[in-house]
Amino acid sequence: MTPLHTLRAGVIGTGFIGPVHIEALKRLGVQVTAICGSTQSARSTAERWGIPEVYGDHDYAALYRSPNVDVVHITSPNKVHVEQCLAALKAGKHVVCEKPLGMTSRETRRVVAAVNRAGAAGPVFAVNYMCRFFPAVLQMRAMVQRGDLGQIIHVQGQFFQDWLLKDTDYNWRILASEGGALRAVGDIGTHWIDAASFILGAKVEAVFAHLETFHRTRRRPRGEVKTFTQADPTTLVPYSVDTEDFGSVLLRFGSSAHGHVNGVHANASISQVAAGWKCSLALGIYGTKGSVRWDLQQPNEILVGRRDEPNQILQRGTAGFSEDVAGFTDYPGGHAEGFPDSHKMQYRAVYQHIASGRQTPVLFATAQDGHQEVQLCEALLKSSTAGRWVKL
Ligand SMILES: NC(=O)c1ccc[n+]([C@@H]2O[C@H](COP(=O)([O-])OP(=O)(O)OC[C@H]3O[C@@H](n4cnc5c(N)ncnc54)[C@H](O)[C@@H]3O)[C@@H](O)[C@H]2O)c1
Incomplete structure (x- = not known):
């Protein structure tokens, strides 16, 4: 190569x-x-x-x-x-x-x-x-694919941040004209949906959403503000907000090729106004034989739940994380890997795909996957406005 x-x-x-x-x-x-x-x-x-x-x-x-x-x-x-x-x-x-x-x-x-x-x-x-490239997410995907969790029953989770909690917090994403009609769900909720879909090996077929804007009026500086940085409080002007601060999302997934996912129901809470939660993408997959849960804020471990056996915490780089994941982690167990490493692993996968003349598997999100996330956002907004399920 x-x-x-x-x-x-x-x-x-x-x-x-x-x-x-x-x-x-x-x-x-x-x-x-x-x-x-x-x-x-x-x-x-x-x-x-x-x-x-x-x-x-x-x-x-x-x-x-x-x-x-x-x-x-x-x-x-x-x-x-x-x-x-x-x-x-x-x-x-x-x-x-x-x-x-x-x-x-x-x-x-x-x-x-x-x-x-x-x-x-x-x-x-x-x-x-790039959340696909956390070893924990790849491990959860391998467990679902192998049938370790049995038939999947439901999926649950959240993506919580707090960097837009105050009405003086400003970023271009708050304006629909700059970031798109959906903000919290479009900006971070789509990471959750993409990760859930990747783990399950199935696509979303129908959605129901309830979206809320807590700060209908916010105050902003006259100029631009880099993401995750504070605005100068002496230069603030009011403006009305046309994107959601938080939302509840229900998803119905179709079937997977491996047969362990069939019409699975998922629910996720998405918020950019959840005090104390900096970047908590948490996901639980619940099946007939067991469950598995992960939170991006503790990216190196997953919690495996069993009804009739003790629960386990499995750590990246140690026994219990399978061979499928070995190519997506560089450091031994106990040497934490996180957000920057998920980017590194995703770019490695893309560049290896280019360098090998497309011989490696396409684990990364394609243009079609990106397009579907935007379609999903449109369906979620339609659902929230109409108060009913919307099919994709
Ligand atoms: N994958 C992730 O985890 C993740 C995290 C954060 C942001 N993002 C995405 O990355 C993008 C940028 O977000 P950010 O938080 O870095 O924003 P930012 O506002 O901090 O930075 C945006 C940059 O783009 C530049 N820019 C503005 N207009 C431009 C133009 N016409 N051509 C070229 N550059 C231009 C700005 O000068 C600025 O340097 C967004 O699409 C966002 O959704 C992804």
């Missing part, structure tokens, strides 16, 4: 998540040759990370013209994802696009069509639902 350090990455976006991509790529030995963002932040990011080619003024088209970029990482805000994806595919670049793939399914359908048109000879395309 071509070594990963022969592949060269260009990153668009220098906010919270752009540098997460850069750090993970550098840890993999991938060359990061180009960066694009606002002129000042592109320059300072390039200086910090030693990136030779700098494209300011958000000039992603110039980055795409560089012969020194094989793979483009799109880490800009949601509303420019589709145009940047379509242009990257046209330029023949492989793409890792941040979630969500776009603002509406009408526009994300265009990305799926472009990927399909390019076919197997065209660029590899991934959407960054």
Whole structure:
């Protein structure tokens, strides 16, 4: 296989998540040759990370013209994802696009069509639902697939954060025009749904949602604020909020190829106003032989529940985590791996797929998966408005 350090990455976006991509790529030995963002932040990011080619003024088209970029990482805000994806595919670049793939399914359908048109000879395309690449999530998937938990009965969980708890907390995601019609569910709930669907090996067929906006009016600074940072309280102006702070979501999954999932019911609570919870994506899968639970805030262990035997805590890197997971973890048990490592493992999977000429399995989310998450969000909003189940 071509070594990963022969592949060269260009990153668009220098906010919270752009540098997460850069750090993970550098840890993999991938060359990061180009960066694009606002002129000042592109320059300072390039200086910090030693990136030779700098494209300011958000000039992603110039980055795409560089012969020194094989793979483009799109880490800009949601509303420019589709145009940047379509242009990257046209330029023949492989793409890792941040979630969500776009603002509406009408526009994300265009990305799926472009990927399909390019076919197997065209660029590899991934959407960054990297929660799939936590070893715990892969382990839970292997347990479901092998039938360790028996027939799956139901799935339950949450994705809770608190960084938008106060009415003075501001980020572009709060505005539907910037982030999309759904916020808490669109921004973090889709990570939960994608992870649940990945573990089960089944797609969502119908949804029911109740969405709530606690702060109908918030106050914001005049300028922009980087994700997870505080606004200057002296410059705040009121605005009305058109996205949800939290929501309850019911999902009905279809059947899996392995036969252990058939019409499974799932429920999840999603909130960005849950005090004390920083990034708790928690998921429980309950079957006829046992259950398994995991929380991203304790990413290295899973709790296996049995009715007639003692429960177990299984730890990554120790007996109990199966061979299927071994290729997705680099450090021994007890040496914690977490959020940055899930990005690293996802990019390794994508770059190995490119380097091997598509010989490795596609575990990462595809354009079609990203498109389906956007369709799901639209169905969830429709359900919440109409107060009824909506089929996909
Ligand atoms: N996978 C994950 O866990 C995860 C986590 C956080 C964010 N995200 C996704 O990453 C994206 C960025 O989120 P963030 O939190 O880093 O936001 P951010 O606001 O912190 O950063 C956005 C960056 O994009 C740049 N930018 C703005 N307009 C641009 C344009 N037209 N072209 C190029 N760059 C532009 C900004 O200058 C800024 O550097 C979002 O789509 C978000 O959903 C994913």
